Amino acid sequence: xxxxxxxxxxxxxxxxxxxxxxxxxxxxxxxxxxxxxxxxxxxxxxxxxxxxxxxxxxxxxxxxxxxxxxxxxxxxxxxxxxxxxxxxxxxxxxxxxxxxxxxxxxxxxxxxxxxxxxxxxxxxxxxxxxxxxxxxxxxxxxxxxxxxxxxxxxxxxxxxxxxxxxxxxxxxxxxxxxxxxxxxxxxxxxxxxxxxxxxxxxxxxxxxxxxxxxxxxxxxxxxxxxxxxxxxxxxxxxxxxxxxxxxxxxxxxxxxxxxxxxxxxxxxxxxxxxxxxxxxxxxxxxxxxxxxxxxxxxxxxxxxxxxxxxxxxxxxxxxxxxxxxxxxxxxxxxxxxxxxxxxxxxxxxxxxxxxxxxxxxxxxxxxxxxxxxxxxxxxxxxxxxxxxxxxxxxxxxxxxxxxxxxxxxxxxxxxx
Numbered sequence: 001x002x003x004x005x006x007x008x009x010x011x012x013x014x015x016x017x018x019x020x021x022x023x024x025x026x027x028x029x030x031x032x033x034x035x036x037x038x039x040x041x042x043x044x045x046x047x048x049x050x051x052x053x054x055x056x057x058x059x060x061x062x063x064x065x066x067x068x069x070x071x072x073x074x075x076x077x078x079x080x081x082x083x084x085x086x087x088x089x090x091x092x093x094x095x096x097x098x099x100x101x102x103x104x105x106x107x108x109x110x111x112x113x114x115x116x117x118x119x120x121x122x123x124x125x126x127x128x129x130x131x132x133x134x135x136x137x138x139x140x141x142x143x144x145x146x147x148x149x150x151x152x153x154x155x156x157x158x159x160x161x162x163x164x165x166x167x168x169x170x171x172x173x174x175x176x177x178x179x180x181x182x183x184x185x186x187x188x189x190x191x192x193x194x195x196x197x198x199x200x201x202x203x204x205x206x207x208x209x210x211x212x213x214x215x216x217x218x219x220x221x222x223x224x225x226x227x228x229x230x231x232x233x234x235x236x237x238x239x240x241x242x243x244x245x246x247x248x249x250x251x252x253x254x255x256x257x258x259x260x261x262x263x264x265x266x267x268x269x270x271x272x273x274x275x276x277x278x279x280x281x282x283x284x285x286x287x288x289x290x291x292x293x294x295x296x297x298x299x300x301x302x303x304x305x306x307x308x309x310x311x312x313x314x315x316x317x318x319x320x321x322x323x324x325x326x327x328x329x330x331x332x333x334x335x336x337x338x339x340x341x342x343x344x345x346x347x348x349x350x351x352x353x354x355x356x357x358x359x360x361x362x363x364x365x366x367x368x369x370x371x372x373x374x375x376x377x378x379x380x381x382x383x384x385x386x387x388x389x390x391x392x393x394x395x396x397x398x399x400x401x402x403x404x405x406x407x408x409x410x411x412x413x414x415x416x
Contacts, residue, residue, distance in 0.1 A: 002180055005189055009196025011174040012117045012142045018172055019140050020114050024091035026169070027138050031087040034165035035080040038130065041161045042076050048157035049126060056124075056150055064254035064313040069124040069151055079130040079158075082375055086134040089379070092398045093140045096407075107409040112402045114140030116198035119190060120383070121146045121212055123204035126154035131374075133162050133176045135383050139401040142175050144197065146190055148204070149182035156180065191216035201396075203384045206311065221396070224387030225311045226256030226339040228369040231328045231354070233345035234265040238272050240366065241344040242279050245317075248342070248368040250283040254313050256385060257340050257372040261308065261318045263328045266292060269321050273297040280317070289319035296321075309335045325350050329357050336360055338387040340369040361387055361394040 003011075038045070049071040056066055092112050099109035118141045122128045129145060136143040147155040155178055163173035179186060191200060191212060199219050202212035206225045213220055230248060232241045248259035264272060273296040277287055281299070288303040300319060307318040308331070322328045332341055342364035343354040351365045362372040362385075372395060374382025379397030386392040392400035 003177075005179070005186065005193055006196075008144060008177050008179065009117075009193055011172075012144055012177060012196055015172040015174040016114075016117055016142045019137070019142055019175055020093075022140065022171075024093075026171075027091065027140075028087040030137065030165060030169045030171060031083045031134055033168055034130075034133070034162050035083040035087075037161045037165045037168075038076055038080040038083070038158070041157070042073060045076055045154070045157050045161070046071060046073070048153040051153045052126075052151050061150070062314060064315075065124055065150075066254075067252060068254040069126065069154070071126055071154060075127060078375075079127050082131055083134045085375070086138050086379075086398070089138065089398060091138065092402050097404060104413055105411060106413055109407050110404045111407050112399070113405050115401055115403050117142045117144065117196055118383075118401065119144045119146070119193070119197040119200045119218065121187060121190070121200065121202045121204070121208065123148040123208060124150040125203070126151050126158060128203055129155050129158040129178075130162065132383055135374075135379075135396075135398060135401055137175060139398050141401055142177075144177050144179065144190075146179040146187055147182070152180065152182055188215060191218060194218050201384055205313075221384075221386055221392055221400075222388040223384035223396075224256070224339055225337050226258065226369075226385070227260050227309055227311045227335060227337045228257060228340045228342075228372075229261040229263055229332045229336060230259050230342045230344065230369065231263040231322075231325075231332065232265060232268060232272060233325065233328075233343055233347060233350050234267040235346040235350070236265075236268060236272075236344040237346065237366075238268060238275070241272060242276050244342070244344060244366070244368050245276060246279050246283075248370050249280065249285060249317055250315070251368075251370055253315060255370075256311070257369050258313070259317065259342075259369050260310060260312050261320070261332075261335065263320050263322055263331060264293065265325075265328070266321050266323050269293060269296045273300065273319070283315060285315045285317055287317055287319055290321055292321040293319040311337070325353060329354065333357075333359050339385060340364065340372040342367060342369050361385060 095112040097110040159178040166173045197218045202209045287300040289300040294300045340362040341358045341360045374395040382395040
């Protein structure tokens with residue numbers, strides 16, 4: 001029987017009262033148990049995911065989105081490893097950030113506490129279910145999940161597995177709940193569940209994120225889309241550039257940290273672009289470029305204005321040529337989504353300028369944008385990549401899922 005959102009919210013609040021009092025050892029036991037259960041239930045999880053994949057293909061879902069939806073033994077093992085890594089991380093809850101005496105004798109400090117009940121609205125990424133639970137739980141939070149209909153079987157199977165682990169550890173299974181009604185009406189109602197939900201985090205495409213930001217009355221931490229650029233400077237090691245671009249574009253195409261846009265200094269375009277096009281042809285990547293890049297490589301198709309700001313999530317890459325690093329920085333800051341940007345260069349001054357002047361959550365020198373990820377950053381997973389500038393920015397790990405409260409010690413003070 002499907003629960004109403006009110007019932008889900010009430011159960012979440014009841015579980016919250018338990019979670020905020022758990023010790024680090026209790027949390028870690030749940031996380032390692034949940035990791036074991038994911039591996040033990042792998043066959044069931046793959047069968048559920050297979051149903052989602054078959055339905056997605058029947059509906060003609062794009063390859064990049066099917067890849068987001070797909071679970072494999074390796075990806076399930078990585079989900080489990082993410083939970084184990086979270087268990088090994090230091091528990092942020094209870095950390096005293098400061099403690100200072102006042103002239104009147106009061107001792108005033110700040111202490112890190114859970115956010116409470118976190119709602120997450122996401123699309124076709126079943127791994128988010130486990131990542132979200134692990135991070136929210138370690139930070140003392142209850143999580144209510146509303147995934148997309150394309151992944152409903154996978155999400156339900158993963159949620160059931162995680163709830164089994166909670167029950168095994170004698171804790172409320174409602175520490176994680178999945179909204180099984182995937183209708184837009186229920187999602188809209190969820191966004192206004194202020195009496196139960198403390199914060200909403202959307203994960204998905206631009207349309208989903210815009211809808212949540214515009215419609216929600218619950219406070220939102222905005223995660224963004226990824227029109228990620230790589231700029232090849234005139235001093236770049238071109239062999240390195242080809243390897244990095246190939247990885248950033250093709251290692252996984254359906255993710256927000258994949259490279260979607262290439263910016264090339266005009267002095268190296270003739271040497272770089274034919275070699276790059278040949279390498280990318282191994283994955284049938286379509287290149288769309290400006291007139292200068294088309295002149296350098298016959299296989300590059302003419303780009304349109306909308307290509308410069310596009311998150312393709314497909315085997316497509318835009319190519320823009322520039323005459324200077326100033327032009328590169330201006331172009332990237334105009335069209336980027338504040339996610340991840342990279343420069344390939346041997347010039348120290350240019351690398352420093354790029355790091356200082358590019359406005360994004362993660363800025364790289366001589367490395368792939370694919371590293372913008374909580375797992376790669378050592379967080380044991382992530383709740384999302386925040387592209388906003390308030391509260392959290394970049395991969396959101398444990399500390400980004402906490403708040404603080406003031407704690408005050410006195411010995412009888414009264415205010416005059």
